[in-house]
Amino acid sequence: xxxxxxxxxxxxxxxxxxxxxxxxxxxxxxxxxxxxxxxxxxxxxxxxxxxxxxxxxxxxxxxxxxxxxxxxxxxxxxxxxxxxxxxxxxxxxxxxxxxxxxxxxxxxxxxxxxxxxxxxxxxxxxxxxxxxxxxxxxxxxxxxxxxxxxxxxxxxxxxxxxxxxxxxxxxxxxxxxxxxxxxxxxxxxxxxxxxxxxxxxxxxxxxxxxxxxxxxxxxxxxxxxxxxxxxxxxxxxxxxxxxxxxxxxxxxxxxxxxxxxxxxxxx
Amino acid sequence: xxxxxxxxxxxxxxxxxxxxxxxxxxxxxxxxxxxxxxxxxxxxxxxxxxxxxxxxxxxxxxxxxxxxxxxxxxxxxxxxxxxxxxxxxxxxxxxxxxxxxxxxxxxxxxxxxxxxxxxxxxxxxxxxxxxxxxxxxxxxxxxxxxxxxxxxxxxxxxxxxxxxxxxxxxxxxxxxxxxxxxxxxxxxxxxxxxxxxxxxxxxxxxxxxxxxxxxxxxxxxxxxxxxxxxxxxxxxxxxxxxxxxxxxxxxxxxxxxxxxxxxxxxxxxxxxxx
Numbered sequence: 001x002x003x004x005x006x007x008x009x010x011x012x013x014x015x016x017x018x019x020x021x022x023x024x025x026x027x028x029x030x031x032x033x034x035x036x037x038x039x040x041x042x043x044x045x046x047x048x049x050x051x052x053x054x055x056x057x058x059x060x061x062x063x064x065x066x067x068x069x070x071x072x073x074x075x076x077x078x079x080x081x082x083x084x085x086x087x088x089x090x091x092x093x094x095x096x097x098x099x100x101x102x103x104x105x106x107x108x109x110x111x112x113x114x115x116x117x118x119x120x121x122x123x124x125x126x127x128x129x130x131x132x133x134x135x136x137x138x139x140x141x142x143x144x145x146x147x148x149x150x151x152x153x154x155x156x157x158x159x160x161x162x163x164x165x166x167x168x169x170x171x172x173x174x175x176x177x178x179x180x181x182x183x184x185x186x187x188x189x190x191x192x193x194x195x196x197x198x199x200x201x202x203x204x205x206x207x208x209x210x211x212x213x214x215x216x217x218x219x220x221x222x223x224x225x226x227x228x229x230x231x232x233x234x235x236x237x238x239x240x241x242x243x244x245x246x247x248x249x250x251x252x253x254x255x256x257x258x259x260x261x262x263x264x265x266x267x
Numbered sequence: 268x269x270x271x272x273x274x275x276x277x278x279x280x281x282x283x284x285x286x287x288x289x290x291x292x293x294x295x296x297x298x299x300x301x302x303x304x305x306x307x308x309x310x311x312x313x314x315x316x317x318x319x320x321x322x323x324x325x326x327x328x329x330x331x332x333x334x335x336x337x338x339x340x341x342x343x344x345x346x347x348x349x350x351x352x353x354x355x356x357x358x359x360x361x362x363x364x365x366x367x368x369x370x371x372x373x374x375x376x377x378x379x380x381x382x383x384x385x386x387x388x389x390x391x392x393x394x395x396x397x398x399x400x401x402x403x404x405x406x407x408x409x410x411x412x413x414x415x416x417x418x419x420x421x422x423x424x425x426x427x428x429x430x431x432x433x434x435x436x437x438x439x440x441x442x443x444x445x446x447x448x449x450x451x452x453x454x455x456x457x458x459x460x461x462x463x464x465x466x467x468x469x470x471x472x473x474x475x476x477x478x479x480x481x482x483x484x485x486x487x488x489x490x491x492x493x494x495x496x497x498x499x500x501x502x503x504x505x506x507x508x509x510x511x512x513x514x515x516x517x518x519x520x521x522x523x524x525x526x527x528x529x530x531x532x533x534x535x536x537x538x539x540x541x
Binding site: 025030042104119126188189191198200220233 | 293306307401414463
């Protein structure tokens with residue numbers, strides 16, 4: 001078991017760096033099946049990954065809001081859930097949902113800490129600039145990369161090494177209605193992610209109409225996401241065409257279109 | 268205008284773009300990363316050590332955008348650095364600050380709010396049925412856009428150089444794509460409300476004798492009644508409610524709302540309402 005924990009810790013280290021560099025694996029659905037494979041239960045990994053993916057949909061760094069750390073949260077919750085529930089996928093999913101929330105939020109604090117430590121890189125960068133040392137810039141990323149990797153790996157190791165037993169006895173002690181409630185919660189919590197998406201995208205009142213349209217297409221007409229997206233592209237094209245014409249007509253002489261664009265997409 | 272950077276140089280720019288966010292910090296955000304990414308280009312452009320030093324300092328200032336925006340801005344900056352005279356250099360920084368806002372908005376609405384939810388829900392629905400194709404498909408679709416767009420933006424941005432900005436001012440390309448992505452994203456979100464959020468109640472109204480608890484024809488399922496009026500109406504109600512709470516708190520208590528929803532669901536399940 002210790003060997004498995006070390007392998008997962010290494011993966012946490014690599015995925016931690018991937019999150020701030022190549023960004024290839026930063027969603028729960030891409031991470032959980034890998035963990036499931038290592039622990040010998042791909043099916044549980046898939047179910048947990050899909051649930052967490054949907055639960056955290058729309059959760060990402062939007063504006064000043066710093067998101068929970070999905071990477072650490074997914075790795076720890078998936079591992080502990082599979083390790084402490086013997087084979088029952090439903091219980092594993094319910095456990096993962098419960099663990100994903102506190103672990104993601106706690107791990108997020110470590111990222112805040114790292115971005116604060118990274119402030120010292122500015123002094124280093126300034127010295128390199130003063131000496132026009134281009135070769136030296138190569139090394140700038142290595143200390144923060146190690147830190148970021150460690151910020152994911154260390155909590156993972158601690159949680160897995162010391163937590164597995166405790167989680168198992170906690171899961172065993174939980175009454176059935178709590179497990180059932182957690183399973184139901186897994187399909188209600190995505191409302192938060194979706195509401196966050198709405199918060200970021202509903203900039204004008206008229207845009208609500210597209211939300212209504214999407215809802216109707218899928219709830220009454222039962223369209224899947226893919227055909228829905230294609231229809232949406234058609235609507236988007238014509239909406240953009242109409243609003244562009246009215247905007248051009250309203251602005252007319254003054255060429256302020258660039259400025260309005262900047263205001264609208266505030267960081 | 269002759270362009271000095273070879274394909275290999277652009278590849279180096281791309282590789283350094285990929286590691287740009289590692290140095291993210293609270294003082295200059297991606298300032299250090301930007302300087303590091305553009306440094307090899309500057310070395311090729313400036314033979315004088317003093318000039319190179321100045322240019323590096325100029326690019327170590329505050330900077331932040333979306334990762335695909337970074338690609339465009341890096342490439343356009345590279346093209347501008349080699350095409351502008353010594354007295355026009357300040358213009359490069361104002362170009363950077365002018366582009367980083369709109370491009371971050373575009374990157375967010377195109378990738379975070381539209382592409383990730385679409386592929387995430389497709390991948391998840393496959394994974395729910397136990398198919399390993401789900402995550403593999405999501406990985407491929409995600410990275411074709413994620414990595415592909417980044418590389419394309421470097422090559423295209425460098426080729427266009429300052430022309431990119433002129434083109435954009437004329438046609439307002441960034442804003443137009445943003446508007447379209449926004450509409451697609453919202454329609455997808457509307458669809459996700461009914462496909463992904465599942466709020467169902469087992470409550471029943473018995474018009475007959477409730478004492479005997481007999482299940483007969485006179486038992487009406489509330490869920491069926493709701494489904495006849497509007498399918499997924501409960502999902503819609505929950506989402507709108509969460510949206511209003513988030514809007515009041517300016518989106519800062521998402522984690523707290525999740526915990527409250529969890530506890531509420533457990534309680535409601537206990538009482539047989541959910």
